[in-house]
Amino acid sequence: MTNQRVPMYPRDGGGSFKLPSTKEGAIQRMVHLGDFMEVYTPEESFKVQTPESVDPARTNANAMWVVAKVADVGSASPIVARTIIQAHDILRDRMVLKDDARIAVHKLMHKIKNSLLQCELAQDIYLESEHKAGDLFSSTDQPANEKAYKNFPVVPAIDEKITNFLTPARRVVTDVLQVPGFFWDLKRQHSTLDNLITKELIPLLGRDHRMVDFFTSIVPDISRIVNFRNGQEHVSTTKGTPLVIRNFFLLPTNEVHVPIWNLEDEQPTSIVDELPIMLNNLLIFAETMLIACIESNLPDFPPMLMQQIEVPKPLCPVKYQLVVDASKFQLRTNKT
Incomplete structure (x- = not known):
């Protein structure tokens, strides 16, 4: 009995393709994500699929690339x-x-990346809208005898803009909490950081472990994001405290106050000030969760060290790298 050979098709031959780029910049990374790759230049991202991914059953001899x-x-x-x-750089040696x-993990971090980019876009749209309305009002001459301000500032569709930020922000939190499940056999998946710490990380690592210590310290920041989204989404139920959003408003002194938000019965804060803080907290949360899980599961040999990069490269500013811990090696010298 002879083995049947897989026929060679035109799609199996050599070839080349060019990325449909509109900006200058060399490829920095190519990350495998299962049935496709994502290719990154400094200012653009591209999806690449082979004919084998498009047509794994090999039904089309001329299946094309994407x-x-x-x-x-x-x-x-x-x-x-x-x-x-x-994630790609640190995990590529397959030691962990x-x-x-x-x-x-690549797929999950890719999903988190996309949600963070949605947050960033929503943040930028909101900031531009508030600044534009404020700048127009500030540059408008107000006659002394007028009973109402001209060009009183308003952020159009302010609730919708806030939703467009908080929805992917909540999704980031949910997805980041799934990361430890790839490194430990957890009892269950958790929807809050506090539960993950108390029910999984402390029993696994101990209360004094630095991973436990760090994530305990950021529980208020992450919980605030979740509570804000719950305050929007569940305003008609008892699940969440309502989120109060106020557009530009006039004070009794005739001063105009910037838009603010707060959970009911809490002190309000400036939306334009807090959105960048929330986004940065989410990025740190996502990054540190993966780094901490990897660091806590490094093999004894070869000895490895998670190292922070002092000066990240502008074209690809990764912050951490996995390197050999030379201090753990003992070199023998010949005795004379």
């Missing part, structure tokens, strides 16, 4: 660099996770 631009943001973005690219789990 090469498409998917985003006008690339490896120079801290969000892209410190999520999916950093083998192929299937490694690709699964």
Whole structure:
């Protein structure tokens, strides 16, 4: 009995393709995500699929490649660099996770990256809208005898703009909490950081472990994001305290106050000031969760060290790298 050979098709031959780029910049990383790759230049991202991914059953001898631009943001973005690219770089040696789990983590970090980019876009749209309305009002001459201000500032569709930020922000939190499940056999998946710490991390690592200590310290920041989203989404139920959003408003002194938000019965804060803080907290949360899980599961040999990069490269500003811990090696010298 002879083995049947797989026929060679035109699609199996050599060839080349060019990324449909509209900006200058060399490829910085190519990250395998299962049935496709994502390719990053400093300012753009591209999806690449082989004929084998498009047609694994080999029904079309002339199956084509897919090469498409998917985003006008690339490896120079801290969000892209410190999520999916950093995960790819640190896990590529397969010392911590083998192929299937490694690709699964890549996919999860890719999803988190996309949600963070949605947050960033929503933030930028909101900031531009508030600044535009405020600048127009500030530059308008107000006659002394008028009973109402001209061009009184308003952020159009302010609730919708806030929703467009908080919805992917909540999704980031949910997805980041799934990361430890790839490194430990957890009892269950958790929807809050506090539950993950108390029910999983403390029993696994101990209350004094620095991973436990760090994530305990940021529980208020992450919980605030979740509570804000719950306050919007569940305003008609008893699940969440309502989120109060106020557009520009006039004070009794005739001063105009900037838009603010707060959970009912809490002190309000400036929306334009807090959105960038929330986004940065989410990025740190996502990045540190993966780094901490990897660091807590490094093999005894070869001895490895998670090292912070002192000066990240502008074209791809990853923040951490995994290096050999030379201090753990003992060199023998010949005795004379």
